[in-house]
Amino acid sequence: MNITLSKSLTATWVLGVLLSANVLAKAPQTPDQIPILPASAEALRGSAYGDFGRSWQNAPHNTTIYQQISRAFPTAVVWRGNGEVSHFEYNKQDLSKITFTNLKGQQETFQHHLDRTFNDGLLIIKDGKIITEEYHNGMKPHTRHHLMSASKSLTSTLFSTFVEDGSVELDKTIATYVPEAKGTAWEDVKVSDVLNMTSNVQYREEFDNPDAEVWAHESAVGWRNVAQGKPSTNREFLYSMNKMDKTDGKFHYRSSETDMLGQIMENVSGIGSAELFSQRIWSKLGAEEDAQCMVDREGACVVMGGFGTTLRDLGRWGQMLANGGKFNGLQIISQDWVNKVSTGDHEKFEHYTGMLPKGAYSAQFWIADNERNITSALGYAGQQVYIDRDINLVIVRLSTWDKPDYSYATDSYRAMEAISNHFRK
Template sequence: MKTWKKIGLVLLFILIVCCIWLYPKYKMVNLTMHLFDEDKIVTNFRSFDSIWPVSVLEAPSNKHIYSEGTPLNLPESFQFEGKDYNIQNFIEDSWTTGLLVIQNDSIVYENYYLGNTESTRNISWSMAKSFISALTGIAIEEGHINSIEEYVEVYVPELKGTAYEGVRIKDVLQMSTGVKFNEDYADFFSDINRWGRGFAMGNSQDKFAATLEREVEPGTVCHYVSINTHVLGMILKRATGKTITEYMQDKLYNPLGMEYDGYWLLDGTNMEMVLGGLNLTLRDYAKAGSLFLHHGFLNGKQIVSEDWVKASTTPDAPHVQPGNEFGYGYQWWIPKSEQGEYMAMGVYGQYIYINPTTKTVIVKLSANPKYNESSYVPSSDFSTLEFFRAIALPFQENEKDEDLISIVE
């Protein structure tokens, strides 16, 4: 009888240990399964560090604080596809959690919604890709990466024999790897959702990237594959000898003078979720926009080379040109425009909009549970673009007036 009691106690101990080990994974999987539920999405988007392992980006002592400009009254409405939309209704209907307008380097509009505040760190989703692009440009400038014409396997030899062998770094930057991938968030069985469930279980993103297959010739078709950005992260990590967090802390976070601590989500191998796991405040996202608006120069320093900023935001091949759809640069979205606009975009309504003509940066964070409803206008990237243009347009007129005054003087 004593033997059976001992066996029972051992089994109970093993069960308790297993439960302790599995519970964090259960919490992450459960969060993933209910991440976009209407009654949870807002809280989830600002609470990842309470569930997930993270690596912290520490706010430097030399913070860049935006000055306060003349307060902006948002326009009453904007037009999209021949219809008028009330701006305040659009803000509400797209589940906006933060909206910031920077004009000539000053804050002219800042508002928070649905419980977010100035210090709330919100998930970037794919806006993170534009930060990774900037880090890639810095790594090239510093000589860690020789050229974007090099093949992926030069820096990540474990991807030999996979869909990424023979793919140029430039093709990865331009989402033109030829990799077969389904990025449909509404499809439970899509590749992006398979990846998401694996990430929640702590699986290696490196190993997932190695499983993907080739569909078309690299450098010929722009097809959005989030894992491409993970491959850029693998290249950066190998080339610099630093984690993404360490390299970003030194090369972007400190020089930009971020106001608050930020963080990256980590997988089970402690690799950052570079394709969309950055969490920053509204104002700190804006600093990336200000950096690119000023051609890579901010706070008295050339942080990213001017050539890289130009190349990143200029589609240079037929298959990445804007038309009925957005064009694509080096991890930046390029709309058809006469004003040189470009955007960082993330699913469920995350945007950094930059208009070099009007000198405007707009950041919009959201938690839109209707994002996958294609007929729902507030979920459209194109309606949001027109929303941004309606805000920026008056500044274009102001710039013209100032130019006229300077000519007269």
């Protein structure tokens, strides 16, 4: 595998900019339009090696499907627990006219950016109080919106509890915790390399290349129809992977690494990831609603991109991080882990600085600004959580972009930075 890649090209892999030209367009919807599930989710999945641009993940289907995943795919419930709901106070403020310089060099208001990039829900929390809360495109406060790869950061917070209690050590090999990995490409890979996506296991997140591993991966977890003779479960896919011919040891975005973290946690505990997330994270937040996780054909939670939550509940998770791991009167994850996911090795991030010039990647989190320790979760088509701990700011955005456009992600981060700068004055 050739790993010498331009910064902008590699960054686009993350969000699938290199899709076929056949991605369907969709018109903006008004808030009172209620999405209706297409007649056949199976038809949306299509051939495992067909036109990726016409899948359920893309326009015009994604606005509908992302808000109704449990009607289209098998999901596991992430129970909220039986505790009281932790309520937010409100201090409404109008931030819509805050401006930033977009990629085209133009001044753009925050509101205009949201309108042109298919925003479904927006939540801004300052000092623990909600200052902005909006729902669009049929989304409601009780709607569980699909998070795609923002799920990776939720998985990180769960994984932190295994590191904290000593049941997983980052300098051990994968085979230490997953005996099935012996004899596979994962056998001698360190847990820390999987956590930071710096392993030497080959995974190409190339959506324009049907031979890339991401296609077989999505087929294996049930996001696309299974190709005959190919892996039909997540585990089968992971154990079928190969080593890279060479690696530079730097961060390369690979969804397979997150699912291997899921394998570690399930092997160590003997409990499925959806239940683990409920026990260790979700039930402690005082969430209003159960969360959910898409599962593969074995019923295993697809932790690399399968979680779905409501807007406010995702805000509770983000506020927990802003509080140094504390929320609802509990220390849910360690302060050390929050520190870990707030800064990273910028030199290892060199292939992705086109999107985040001051960025880094650490333990399944995108560091939006490594100099100011601003961390974030990021998902395909615009699911984002932006956390500026210095000023106790949390921004949650749930979107279904009409196209997985690299420029949307960059401009979204610039818009959030403008909000951050507004409160840092």
